[in-house]
Amino acid sequence: MSTHNFETLRSAVLDASVAKRWAQAVEEWQVVGVEEDPRGTGICVCGKTNLVYLYTIHNERTRETLFPIGSSCVNLFEVEELNVSVAVLRRLFDLRASFNSGRPVILTTEHFSRAVLADLWQNGAFPPNEYNRSNGDNDYKFLLDMFNQRHDPTEKERRKIWVLINRVIRPFVMADARLG
Template identity: 25%
Template sequence: MSNVIALDESYNEPTPRSLGDESAHYGTNWANRLIGLALSKSSSQYWRDAKFEWFVDTFDDLGEPVEVCVCGNSGLRYVYGVANHVTGATLGPIGSFCIERFDSDEMIEQMRDMSALARLEADAKAGTLGRASFTVRGIDVLHDRGVLDEADWRVMRRAYRLGRARLRNDPALSRRVMWIVELTIRPALLTGVLAGGAA
């Protein structure tokens, strides 16, 4: 408990009333700490409403499991930050299990999108950006974030579906993919700003 108080002096342990009918679902101390902190920074006083005020705002791969979540869970390598679209408050670092405590499919999708972009950014910075770096999710997020226009998105999705062996049999498509990666995707990834913000 003292760890959480040090992180945020305004923390109040959630009460069964503020948790509503969900108190049994969030019975663990770490989940209660997360929910208490999020409630203290939300406009709603009830978790069933407050959890929808939040979205995933940032992601960071620390390379080693060295971070501590706001709930007190230690050993995090992948950490997220969340922001409240009503109050403007932020909360972090948060691990993926705590993101799931918000019971929001949208936040889980945001978390997965940021992870896919971070993987692409890391490979671009390491000079290893290639077919193994790409996933359907990563390609779709590049399109959603405006990096790929509709035509380039379709080319990348088609190339991904074909696979490496069949792509080699289509030299024109292979060249087009190479141009898209080198002239559009890699420069956008090297700026490092795509994985840092919510969609």
């Protein structure tokens, strides 16, 4: 397994950015997707081999995309928002795998985080309907409150959590185009 080559990464990023200095150029990028290569044959734009999780980053200013890029190279950008995006997309990817495996998915740190719930909300996973008073924000806030609480949910809360996970989040995650 070869290690990353920062100069190769730096060159690729700068060539595809408006800014010509690393510190400014990294601010132009966002993580827009992740794919899995179970055989680990992926090669990062920096040259690192044996990648399993292949991220896509996009520069909205130049319309340039870099793929595949490994999470360790994204971390070299030292942009907190990108690091959070990498972590969230990986968690969503794992959540999809849990749904596919048929294992029960519950509202715990094994499957969710505050950042994952926020990402689901920001990307439209909670549509308005008659059960959330025509405001999807209510479903997000409910799940966040349930995730943060220190006591077991009531039976009614458990049923609502189950419905939101299995009838709202599951179809959203299964169809999420960011998860290759």
